[in-house]
Amino acid sequence: MLKQKIECEYVAMNEVDWQPLPEGFIRGGGRWKLLHVSPEVGSWTGLFAVSKGASVASHIHVGPGEYFLTRGKLEVRGGAEEGGVTATAPCYGYEASGARHDQTLILEDIEIYLTFQGPIQLIDGEGNTVGVMAWQQAPALWAEQTHQR
Ligand code: ZN
Secondary structure (H helix, E strand, O other), X not given: OOOOOOOOOOXXXXXXXXXXXXXXXXXXXXXXXXXXXXXXOOEEEEEEEEOOOOEEOOEEEOOOEEEEEEEEEEEEOOOXXXXXXXXXXXXXXXXXXXXXXXXXXXXXXXXXXXXXXOOEEEEOOOOOEEEEEOOOHHHHHHHHHHOOO
């Protein structure tokens, strides 16, 4: 069965409840709202809120990602002092396909809008794949959390 083309999507974000992010994705407390999935290009978009002191599990951006940090502060790739980025709201960022992020630390409570053009590959310390979050997994998790199955 062919899916109908989506002409547009509209999400009143305050009417969507936050759902917890799995510990395998965020260590130390995070929530998300899935906003959109585009199977035709393999992209997905979400709003994420993560607490100060939390960290994002090591990952590789299999496709590029873009973000708009609307609130807070975080360090990517160890932060500016380590050759990475210290992102302070309001700011925009782009991560190239293949970018590897071993150290993403939340310095102040953040809220961030993210679009991923492809999967996020979660890796362990040796670079082995331990999980994947892509346009297939994100809506499946969302449906499970919001009981939309
Ligand atoms: Zn990243």
